[in-house]
Amino acid sequence: MSKLRVGLLFGGRSQEHEVSIMSARSVFSMLDKEKYAIIPFAITKDGVWLNSERSQRILDDDKISRVFNDTDNSIKNSLATFLETDLDTVFPVLHGPYGEDGKIQGLLEMLDIPYVGAGVIGSAVGMDKAIMKDIYAANNIPQGKYIVVYSFAIDLGKIKDEINSKISWPCFVKPANMGSSIGISMVHNSLELEEALNKAAKHDHKIVIEEYIKGRELECSVLGNEDVIASLPGEIKPGHEFYDYQAKYQDESTELMIPAHLDDDIIDSLKKIAMRAFRAIDGRGLARVDFFIKDNNEILVNEINTIPGFTRYSMYPKLWEASGIKYGDLIDKLINLSLEWHS
Numbered sequence: 653m654s655k656l657r658v659g660l661l662f663g664g665r666s667q668e669h670e671v672s673i674m675s676a677r678s679v680f681s682m683l684d685k686e687k688y689a690i691i692p693f694a695i696t697k698d699g700v701w702l703n704s705e706r707s708q709r710i711l712d713d714d715k716i717s718r719v720f721n722d723t724d725n726s727i728k729n730s731l732a733t734f735l736e737t738d739l740d741t742v743f744p745v746l747h748g749p750y751g752e753d754g755k756i757q758g759l760l761e762m763l764d765i766p767y768v769g770a771g772v773i774g775s776a777v778g779m780d781k782a783i784m785k786d787i788y789a790a791n792n793i794p795q796g797k798y799i800v801v802y803s804f805a806i807d808l809g810k811i812k813d814e815i816n817s818k819i820s821w822p823c824f825v826k827p828a829n830m831g832s833s834i835g836i837s838m839v840h841n842s843l844e845l846e847e848a849l850n851k852a853a854k855h856d857h858k859i860v861i862e863e864y865i866k867g868r869e870l871e872c873s874v875l876g877n878e879d880v881i882a883s884l885p886g887e888i889k890p891g892h893e894f895y896d897y898q899a900k901y902q903d904e905s906t907e908l909m910i911p912a913h914l915d916d917d918i919i920d921s922l923k924k925i926a927m928r929a930f931r932a933i934d935g936r937g938l939a940r941v942d943f944f945i946k947d948n949n950e951i952l953v954n955e956i957n958t959i960p961g962f963t964r965y966s967m968y969p970k971l972w973e974a975s976g977i978k979y980g981d982l983i984d985k986l987i988n989l990s991l992e993w994h995s
Contacts, residue, residue: 655687657741661742666750678962749779752778800858822864823862824864829858867944873969874938880927885923889908938958939956
């Protein structure tokens with residue numbers, strides 16, 4: 653039997669470019685080379701697509717943390733390289749904007765190529781945390797209080813009044829369309845607000861302000877298309893004030909409890925809410941749902957990630973491993989789900 657040809661997309665134009673490379677290396681290392689012919693495509697921060705040979709060299713060299721355009725004119729650097737390649741399915745490991753927000757999914761839909769993960773709508777909604785929260789509110793999925801502001805219409809006085817009346821201090825300020833906790837600030841009082849808004853505005857014109865929720869931080873992995881299952885939940889104990897980019901990918905003082913120590917009824921509730929959150933955005937393939945659980949055991953959804961990290965630090969594959977699905981088998985399932993949906 654001929655090998656299945658899998659296109660592996662990584663890098664990309666977002667601020668999560670470096671994380672994407674780390675994830676792609678992990679996925680590549682765990683793909684069964686006896687079953688799959690892996691054709692990698694690295695994308696620079698400028699949106700230039702490298703050919704598979706140059707992309708493979710990036711995957712093979714752990715010292716490379718960013719995709720650069722190749723100056724060798726003999727190597728073809730364009731989207732045409734990808735378009736001319738015969739692929740059975742595509743595994744996009746493109747975290748954040750231009751990869752997780754429906755854009756690459758729309759391209760693949762137009763080309764009629766199967767791909768791993770959520771479709772155009774599910775990806776777009778999962779990426780835009782403001783719209784995601786509105787959809788969760790409409791579906792009675794429990795979550796914290798929030799407001800949405802726009803960088804081109806910031807009225808500090810009005811925003812402070814809304815925080816005082818709807819949210820209270822401290823609170824979190826974050827760009828609506830970004831992942832890996834990039835651009836997020838914990839704001840303790842009104843004096844810190846302007847700086848936090850400016851920081852978030854560097855990444856998106858839409859900014860979400862959320863209430864600070866004191867409680868345990870939990871995550872649950874979801875897998876499936878029509879038949880959806882959820883993993884055992886895990887708990888994060890950040891070494892920082894909150895689970896920011898450094899805590900996720902650089903700080904080994906962050907503690908991951910896999911699985912989390914929880915009563916069975918809480919575990920069951922987390923799984924059910926995770927699957928509801930997944931279906932509410934029209935998810936498919938995979939996602940990781942992040943939660944807070946308060947001292948009174950109230951469960952609140954924080955957000956959903958439709959292309960969660962696949963690095964050695966990442967919760968998504970670790971939670972499935974704790975739930976009985978090994979990393980390699982998980983990759984197999986995700987590829988099969990992409991083919992199943994396309995058929």
